[in-house]
Amino acid sequence: MSGYLLAALALAALVMTFVGSARARATQNGASEKTHSRPIYHGLNAAIWTGVPAFIFLLLWLVGQNSVINQLVIASFPGSESLDATARSLIMSEVRQVAAGNIFKEPTPEIQAAVVHLKSLQQISTAAMVAVVAATMAVGAFFGYRVIDNRYRARHSVERSVTYFMMFSSFVAIVTTLGIIASLVFEAFQFFTKVPVTEFLFGLRWEPQIAIRADQVAGQGAFGVIPVLFGTFVISLISMIVAVPTGILSAIYLTEYADKRFRAVIKPLLEILAGVPTVVYGFFAVLTVAPAVRNLGLSLGIESSPNSALAAGAVMGVMIIPFISSLSDDALAAVPRAMREGSFALGATKGETIRKVLLPAALPGIVGGVLLALSRAVGETMIVVMAAGLIAKMTVNPFDAVTTVTVQIVTLLIGDSEFDNPKTLAAFALGLILFIVTLILNLIALRTVRKYREKY
Amino acid sequence: MNIMSEAAVEKALDKKMSTVNFKMVGKDVSVYYGEKRALFDVNLNVRKNTVTALIGPSGCGKSTFLRTLNRMNDTIEGCRVVGKITLDTDDIYDPTVDVVELRARVGMVFQKPNPFPKSIYENIAYGPRIHGLARHKADMDEIVENSLQKAGLWNEVKDRLQEPGTGLSGGQQQRLCIARAVAVSPEVILMDEPCSALDPIATAKVEELIHELRSNFTIVIVTHSMQQAARVSQRTAMFHLGNLVEENETDKMFTNPDDQRTQDYIMGRFG
Numbered sequence: 001m002s003g004y005l006l007a008a009l010a011l012a013a014l015v016m017t018f019v020g021s022a023r024a025r026a027t028q029n030g031a032s033e034k035t036h037s038r039p040i041y042h043g044l045n046a047a048i049w050t051g052v053p054a055f056i057f058l059l060l061w062l063v064g065q066n067s068v069i070n071q072l073v074i075a076s077f078p079g080s081e082s083l084d085a086t087a088r089s090l091i092m093s094e095v096r097q098v099a100a101g102n103i104f105k106e107p108t109p110e111i112q113a114a115v116v117h118l119k120s121l122q123q124i125s126t127a128a129m130v131a132v133v134a135a136t137m138a139v140g141a142f143f144g145y146r147v148i149d150n151r152y153r154a155r156h157s158v159e160r161s162v163t164y165f166m167m168f169s170s171f172v173a174i175v176t177t178l179g180i181i182a183s184l185v186f187e188a189f190q191f192f193t194k195v196p197v198t199e200f201l202f203g204l205r206w207e208p209q210i211a212i213r214a215d216q217v218a219g220q221g222a223f224g225v226i227p228v229l230f231g232t233f234v235i236s237l238i239s240m241i242v243a244v245p246t247g248i249l250s251a252i253y254l255t256e257y258a259d260k261r262f263r264a265v266i267k268p269l270l271e272i273l274a275g276v277p278t279v280v281y282g283f284f285a286v287l288t289v290a291p292a293v294r295n296l297g298l299s300l301g302i303e304s305s306p307n308s309a310l311a312a313g314a315v316m317g318v319m320i321i322p323f324i325s326s327l328s329d330d331a332l333a334a335v336p337r338a339m340r341e342g343s344f345a346l347g348a349t350k351g352e353t354i355r356k357v358l359l360p361a362a363l364p365g366i367v368g369g370v371l372l373a374l375s376r377a378v379g380e381t382m383i384v385v386m387a388a389g390l391i392a393k394m395t396v397n398p399f400d401a402v403t404t405v406t407v408q409i410v411t412l413l414i415g416d417s418e419f420d421n422p423k424t425l426a427a428f429a430l431g432l433i434l435f436i437v438t439l440i441l442n443l444i445a446l447r448t449v450r451k452y453r454e455k456y
Numbered sequence: 457m458n459i460m461s462e463a464a465v466e467k468a469l470d471k472k473m474s475t476v477n478f479k480m481v482g483k484d485v486s487v488y489y490g491e492k493r494a495l496f497d498v499n500l501n502v503r504k505n506t507v508t509a510l511i512g513p514s515g516c517g518k519s520t521f522l523r524t525l526n527r528m529n530d531t532i533e534g535c536r537v538v539g540k541i542t543l544d545t546d547d548i549y550d551p552t553v554d555v556v557e558l559r560a561r562v563g564m565v566f567q568k569p570n571p572f573p574k575s576i577y578e579n580i581a582y583g584p585r586i587h588g589l590a591r592h593k594a595d596m597d598e599i600v601e602n603s604l605q606k607a608g609l610w611n612e613v614k615d616r617l618q619e620p621g622t623g624l625s626g627g628q629q630q631r632l633c634i635a636r637a638v639a640v641s642p643e644v645i646l647m648d649e650p651c652s653a654l655d656p657i658a659t660a661k662v663e664e665l666i667h668e669l670r671s672n673f674t675i676v677i678v679t680h681s682m683q684q685a686a687r688v689s690q691r692t693a694m695f696h697l698g699n700l701v702e703e704n705e706t707d708k709m710f711t712n713p714d715d716q717r718t719q720d721y722i723m724g725r726f727g
Contacts, residue, residue: 260533338570342633344531346583346640347560356582361573 001126002062005133009058013051016141020046023148037154045154048161049144054137061129069121077114184435187428194422195223200429202226206392206403208412208423223426225433227392231402235313235384236377238398242317243377244370247324251366254325255332256354267329274322282386285315290387297399304399305389312387313398316377323373324366331365332358364449371445375438381406405434479504479644479674480525480562485539487520487529494520497539498700500693502644507666507675509685509706512695513721518678521695522646525676526562527555543644560587563637567649569629571621571636576613579621579632580604583640599639606672607635608665627658634665638673645669647677651684663688682722686710694718 021043028035070092074080080088095114098107107115148154192200203224250270254263290311297304335358343353359366389401390411412427480502487495495517502508502525510518520529527548529535541548548558560583571579580600581590590596600617604610609631613624621632630650637645647666651659666675666688679685685692686706693703694715702715713719 336570338566338568339572341528341531341564341566342570342572342636343582345526345528345559345564345566346586346636347556347558348582348586349556352586356586357572 001130002058005058005130006055009051009054009133009137012137012141013047016050016144017043017047019043020144020148023145024154027148027150033150035150036152037156041154041158042148042152044158045161046141046144046148048158049147050137050141052161053140054133057136058129058133061125061132065125065129069118069125072121073114073118076117078110181435184428184432187425188432190420191422191425191429194425195429199223200225200426204394206408208408208426221422223422223429225405225430227394228403228405228408228430229433230394231309231388231392232378232404232406234309234396234398234402235316235388235404236374238310238313239317239320239377240370240374242314243320243324243373246317247321247369247373248328248366250321251325251328251332252354252359255329256350256358267326270322270325273318274326276319278319278380278382279386281315281319282383285311285383285387289315293399302399303397305401307387307389307401308399309388309402310398312384315387316380316383319380319383320373320376323376324369327369327372328362328366331362331369334365335361364451368445368449371441371448375441375445378441379406379434379438381410385410405430409434477504478502479544480676481540481542482521482524483540483542485521485524485537485541487517487524488536488538489532490534494698495524496698498695500700500703502674502676503691504674505670505672506691507670507677507689509689509692510676510678510695511680511682511685511692511721512701514680516695517698518693518695519648522648522676522678525644525646526559526564528559528564530555560640561642562644562646563640563642564646565630565633565637565648565650568653569626569633571624571629571632573620573622575618576621576624576632577617579636580639583636587640589640603635603639606638606669607631608661608668609635625658627654627661630654630658630662631665634662634669638669642673644674644676647675649678649680652680659684682710694721696721 017040021039024035024037024039024042028039073095074088074092077091080091083091091111091114094107095111095118097104098111099115099118200223203222204226205222205224206227207222209221254267254270258266286307290306290308293308293311293314294304294306297308297310339357339361340353343357348356384404384407388407389403390407391401392403392408393400395402409427409430412423412430418424478501482498482500482502485495485498485500486493498517498521500521510522512518523529524537524541525548527537529537537549543558543561546553548562572582574582577600580603581596584590584596584599590599601610601614604613609628612628613632621629624632630653634645634650651662654662663684666677669675677685677688679688689706691703692706692709694701694709694713694717696717701717702709702713704714709718710722713722
């Protein structure tokens with residue numbers, strides 16, 4: 001029903017656009033004084049008056065109606081006054097299931113009565129919603145039409161509405177982020193009531209496989225985040241060692257040396273790397289790179305495990321090459337031609353110009369790109385889930401297996417889990433740590449870029 | 457007697473011509489940008505320790521000609537230069553010529569001041585450093601001071617050599633760029649409308665500087681301002697539609713030009 005209403009609203013707004021402009025044109029034709037806004041603005045203003053208030057009503061109704069109906073149903077349910085909140089919501093969900101036709105067992109007469117009540121309430125609500133929305137729409141349309149006048153500043157009104165809409169859009173992003181942070185912080189707080197913050201932040205052992213049922217046999221458990229962070233650090237470091245030189249050098253080659261046709265072919269190819277699904281990179285890492293790395297390690301006489309930090313890190317490095325190269329590419333291309341010419345005119349070679357003028361001038365952009373790529377690497381999940389290990393080890397041997405924050409989050413949340421168990425809650429604490437680390441990296445990246453932006 | 461004396465006069469003139477000291481000689485120079493021809497067989501000589509002004513309406517090829525003199529056109533894709541240009545006696549388009557060496561001998565100052573995003577000191581030291589002109593820090597300090605002195609900028613910046621060159625005013629930036637060009641001790645300095653982005657006071661300073669630089673350097677300057685050409689140059693060349701219209705002493709060009717087009721341009725009838 002709400003879908004039809006929405007379509008009707010859109011249609012009415014469209015119609016009012018034309019009606020409004022037509023009326024504005026008609027009033028302007030006979031007018032002696034200069035008109036303020038062009039007819040289309042009058043039309044758009046009328047459309048906004050018609051559509052927007054009714055739309056807001058519709059949204060509020062849809063959001064609010066369920067909880068109101070629930071309360072009404074539960075209030076009339078026999079004996080509900082003596083039940084607690086959990087029992088009430090259990091009853092309510094059973095009523096709704098039955099009403100939707102999902103019957104698992106024969107419902108009791110009380111439930112059946114409640115279902116009938118629910119359905120009648122829903123019908124009333126829908127009818128009322130249609131009536132209210134239609135009325136709002138009609139009033140809005142009438143007002144939007146009435147207000148059309150030569151001196152009415154329709155353009156200002158439309159522009160203000162557009163501004164509000166943009167404000168609302170940016171709000172959505174902010175509110176979503178705040179919501180994510182709030183949920184992370186809330187769950188992490190639950191975790192810290194069970195495991196002390198200091199133990200989590202400074203503990204050197206990470207063994208989260210504790211029993212979640214009394215009859216399970218499992219370890220005592222330890223929730224020290226250091227080894228996990230260390231693993232993330234090792235893998236990110238390896239990936240940066242692979243990606244930074246490759247990315248920057250390829251950017252230099254593409255902007256300064258490659259001829260146009262070659263660049264036109266290579267640049268899109270390089271950007272395809274960014275579009276490869278990370279699962280595919282994971283396959284590549286675990287099936288192709290990891291065995292090769294292991295063989296290499298064994299032939300060098302180094303202790304090697306099947307899942308090595310080197311394999312995961314190297315493949316992750318390949319994944320982030322396009323970030324670094326395309327951001328460095330932009331930064332180099334943004335250095336004014338005058339810089340190059342100034343350097344050439346002094347008798348500098350191409351190499352000297354690149355090393356001493358272009359790279360320093362493009363440095364902020366390049367650093368920004370590298371830091372963005374780094375926060376990508378720190379948060380990357382799929383490749384490490386497939387190719388890195390599960391056991392948190394503090395080792396700098398790149399042929400050995402390490403685990404990362406993201407891998408631990410995934411393993412903690414998979415399988416049997418209860419949401420009041422430290423094992424599960426630890427995932428949120430890890431998520432919070434990861435969020436903070438990438439946030440700091442992003443802040444540094446933004447600051448670096450901003451600080452040096454206007455240098456030339 | 458009469459005939460004899462005429463012959464003698466001609467001989468004397470010839471002798472004078474041959475002793476005129478040409479620093480750069482352009483012979484039948486043509487430039488193509490891809491299919492488009494921008495210069496048509498230009499024959500123009502640049503005299504030593506003289507300021508030569510290149511004038512003409514926009515798009516007439518004066519900047520293009522200027523940029524052939526230190527092969528800056530090489531950096532433009534699809535640009536082709538035909539003809540012969542010599543610096544002293546060396547053909548600068550000879551395949552064996554190292555363009556890096558050439559540009560150390562023929563420096564250039566651009567239309568818009570383009571200091572590097574480095575300190576004032578490093579801006580000047582850049583050229584000498586890549587050419588290995590200073591062995592010790594003391595030598596480099598001396599080069600930097602000398603260059604800034606020659607560009608008349610020393611007193612203004614001596615206390616803030618480590619501050620970024622981009623923090624100077626437009627006129628100071630342009631004099632910094634001139635100092636930067638002077639620092640590698642070139643023989644010729646090319647200037648492509650060096651004052652077009654400057655206010656009148658900064659322009660006056662740069663013009664004064666050009667006067668002083670003449671005793672040590674050969675200068676070729678492209679300018680849109682007739683008054684500037686008249687003020688700073690001893691010889692003037694007029695370009696139109698990719699052709700060299702005429703070249704003569706500046707005084708003669710501005711009082712009694714040979715070509716009608718020069719007359720019209722100077723009077724402001726076109727361009």
